[in-house]
Amino acid sequence: MNFAKGSLGWIEVVCGPMFSGKSEELIRRLRRAEIARQRVQIFKPALDDRYCDDHIVSHSELRIRSVPVKDAAQLESRLDLRTEVIGIDEAQFLGAELVDVVVRLADLGKRIVIAGLDTDYLGRPFHPMPELLAVADEITKTLAICMQCGNPAKHTQRLVASEDLIVVGAAGMYEARCRRCFEPNLAKQEVERAAAKA
Ligand code: ADP
Ligand code: ZN
Numbered sequence: 001m002n003f004a005k006g007s008l009g010w011i012e013v014v015c016g017p018m019f020s021g022k023s024e025e026l027i028r029r030l031r032r033a034e035i036a037r038q039r040v041q042i043f044k045p046a047l048d049d050r051y052c053d054d055h056i057v058s059h060s061e062l063r064i065r066s067v068p069v070k071d072a073a074q075l076e077s078r079l080d081l082r083t084e085v086i087g088i089d090e091a092q093f094l095g096a097e098l099v100d101v102v103v104r105l106a107d108l109g110k111r112i113v114i115a116g117l118d119t120d121y122l123g124r125p126f127h128p129m130p131e132l133l134a135v136a137d138e139i140t141k142t143l144a145i146c147m148q149c150g151n152p153a154k155h156t157q158r159l160v161a162s163e164d165l166i167v168v169g170a171a172g173m174y175e176a177r178c179r180r181c182f183e184p185n186l187a188k189q190e191v192e193r194a195a196a197k198a
Pocket of ligand 2 (some may be wrong): 147151
């Protein structure tokens with residue numbers, strides 16, 4: 001966002017599958033805001049502590065400090081009123097209330113940069129990302145590389161047995177897959193296979 005003058009509120013959403021560079025892009029945008037001497041605050045869901053509790057860490061080891069929050073209400077309560085730019089990673093874990101909070105903050109003149117998974121391990125829209133995309137001023141979709149065939153990958157393939165929507169993890173538990181190589185039933189088959197063995 002290079003053209004908005006003054007404190008025009010603004011919502012940016014970066015979405016795509018795991019390993020597509022959402023955190024890298026979020027960190028890049030927030031670093032630029034810091035270089036421009038804007039007041040930046042960064043939040044991530046408390047449940048995503050796969051690397052580190054007080055930083056966002058990309059799969060390529062870029063990092064930026066962040067505040068863990070359990071939901072949108074806690075995010076709002078931790079917000080410093082002087083903050084100009086608000087970064088949010090893994091927004092798909094912060095609940096439906098995030099949408100109203102984000103719109104309210106944009107109406108107050110804040111720039112909000114949001115990253116999150118657009119679809120879940122079955123390829124379904126991952127709420128509240130669809131709603132955030134609808135209220136956004138600017139949208140970026142990122143693609144990963146399919147680990148099976150090397151094509152652009154839009155899906156997050158779960159490799160481990162679990163029917164839970166949220167299973168936090170990274171390498172070994174998930175991989176990026178293109179539309180053709182995506183096997184949404186793989187996780188389900190793994191569950192059935194494990195049950196049959198038991
Ligand atoms: P996201 O936040 O979307 O999960 P990250 O920003 O954390 O993504 O990580 C992106 C980085 O992950 C890439 O720059 C690359 O180093 C690494 N990476 C690992 N697997 C893949 C893949 N299949 N496709 C693209 N990048 C990958
Ligand atoms: Zn593929």
